[in-house]
Amino acid sequence: MPRALVIGFGKLGSSLTRFLIHAQIKVQVVDPKPYDPSFEPVVKKKDYFEKLSAQPLAHADLIFICVRDDQISGIVRALKSFPLKNKRIVHTSGVTDADVLEPLRKQGASVGSFHPLQTFNVPLLPAEHWHSIYCTFQGDAEIQSELQEIFRPAGVKIIAVNRTQKEAIHLAAVVSANFQVALYAWASEIIKQAGLENITAGRLLAPLVEQTAKNFSQRPLNEILSGPLQRGDLSSIRRHLNFLSENSDELSVRLYRLLSEKLLQNEDFNIQDRKRLQEFFKGLEK
Numbered sequence: 001m002p003r004a005l006v007i008g009f010g011k012l013g014s015s016l017t018r019f020l021i022h023a024q025i026k027v028q029v030v031d032p033k034p035y036d037p038s039f040e041p042v043v044k045k046k047d048y049f050e051k052l053s054a055q056p057l058a059h060a061d062l063i064f065i066c067v068r069d070d071q072i073s074g075i076v077r078a079l080k081s082f083p084l085k086n087k088r089i090v091h092t093s094g095v096t097d098a099d100v101l102e103p104l105r106k107q108g109a110s111v112g113s114f115h116p117l118q119t120f121n122v123p124l125l126p127a128e129h130w131h132s133i134y135c136t137f138q139g140d141a142e143i144q145s146e147l148q149e150i151f152r153p154a155g156v157k158i159i160a161v162n163r164t165q166k167e168a169i170h171l172a173a174v175v176s177a178n179f180q181v182a183l184y185a186w187a188s189e190i191i192k193q194a195g196l197e198n199i200t201a202g203r204l205l206a207p208l209v210e211q212t213a214k215n216f217s218q219r220p221l222n223e224i225l226s227g228p229l230q231r232g233d234l235s236s237i238r239r240h241l242n243f244l245s246e247n248s249d250e251l252s253v254r255l256y257r258l259l260s261e262k263l264l265q266n267e268d269f270n271i272q273d274r275k276r277l278q279e280f281f282k283g284l285e286k
Contacts, residue, residue, distance in 0.1 A: 001025050002088070002146065005060035007052065007075055009033070009043075012092055012116075013066030015125040018042045022127035023150055028056045042124055057082045062146065064114070065091040072100055084109040088143045092116070094170035097163050098139040105140075112139020113166065114147060114158075117173055130154050136161045136169055184209075186252065193247040221268045229260055232273030234280060241284075257281050 001024060006017045009031035020027045021042060028047040035048045049056050052075075057063075065075050072091050079089070085108030089101055094115040101111035117134045132155040137144045141160075148158050161169065188201040196204075215224040228236035237260070244252045261281050264274055271277065 001150075002061040003059055004028075005030065005056050005063045006066055007031075007063065008066035008071075009039070009048075009123075010066065011120040011123050011125075013064070014039075014042060014123040015120050015129060016064060016066060016092070018124055019127045019130050019154070020150070023153070025150065026059075028059055030056055038124075052078050052082075054082060057087075061086075061088060062143075063087060063089045065089065067091075069093050069096045072096055076101060076103055079104055080107065083107075086110075088112075088140075088146060090114040090139065090143060090147075094136070094173065095167055097166070099163075101139075110140040110143050112137060112143040114139075114143075115166070115170070116156075117169070119177055127154070130156055132156070134159060136166055138162065138166050186255070189248070189252075190243075221266070222270055225263065225269045225271075229263055229277065230269065230271055232271065232277060234273070234277065237277075237280075257284050 003026045004020050005028050006013050006020070007030045009017065009029050013029070013031070017027050017029060027043065028049065029043050030049045030052050032050055034050065035045050039045075039048065057079075063079075065072060067075060072093060080103055084104055087104075087109040088111075089104050089109050090112045091098075091101065092115055093113060096113070098111060098113035101109075101113075105111050113136070115136045116130065117136070118129065120129075130151070135147075135151070135156060135158045137147065137158050137160050144158060144160060151158065184201070187205060191201040191204065212224065228240075241253060241256060244256060261278070263269060264271060264278050264281070
């Protein structure tokens with residue numbers, strides 16, 4: 001098994017470290033924040049470095065750069081100061097191209113971009129958090145093969161992508177996960193506006209959300225849309241818009257209209273009375 005170095009011990013970096021240790025890989029960490037005793041179950045103090053130096057780099061065969069996109073170039077500049085021959089180096093950004101690591105390839109390293117399609121909302125998530133997810137990979141084939149060996153026992157599926165595919169998948173992930181959180185916040189706001197205080201929107205709507213996600217993973221799009229728009233129920237739609245007009249703001253009304261129009265635009269959905277609905281929402285733009 002390779003020896004690994006994780007640069008960046010945030011939410012993703014710490015969770016990756018925990019997975020690698022669970023996979024019986026020796027891991028050291030570099031992160032500027034001081035060591036905290038809460039890190040001990042994942043990384044010992046002797047294996048934690050606040051500065052990039054020759055010691056952890058000499059230990060590592062496989063290096064993961066788990067920092068913000070705007071910090072990757074700085075890490076690349078720092079790494080260039082050290083011998084890198086035969087090192088395998090990947091960054092975990094979803095949108096930054098693997099070419100940002102090209103200067104390290106010129107020093108004898110293999111390079112790539114390895115991005116997990118999973119949410120890491122808190123640090124130090126357990127190894128099970130990686131089970132059966134997809135990861136994108138762009139870069140040198142030998143690194144992809146090595147990563148597949150490490151992650152295959154957890155059911156992780158690594159797919160090779162080009163630059164355009166990498167950006168498209170990351171954008172789709174943001175739309176389906178991050179923007180979904182915006183919709184959750186909007187749903188919570190609506191529940192509060194109605195004066196419901198004895199139950200949260202999360203508890204109230206979780207079964208509905210979970211079933212929709214399950215349907216999305218198992219069925220084609222034309223079988224998962226339901227509700228008033230799908231059945232052409234203009235009366236219910238008008239009531240929704242009236243509620244938003246009376247209790248919320250213009251942005252909420254506009255967002256309801258735009259999302260409805262986006263659904264109507266998609267021919268995969270079997271929407272009843274589509275033309276009448278399109279004309280209705282078009283009239284709201286005036």
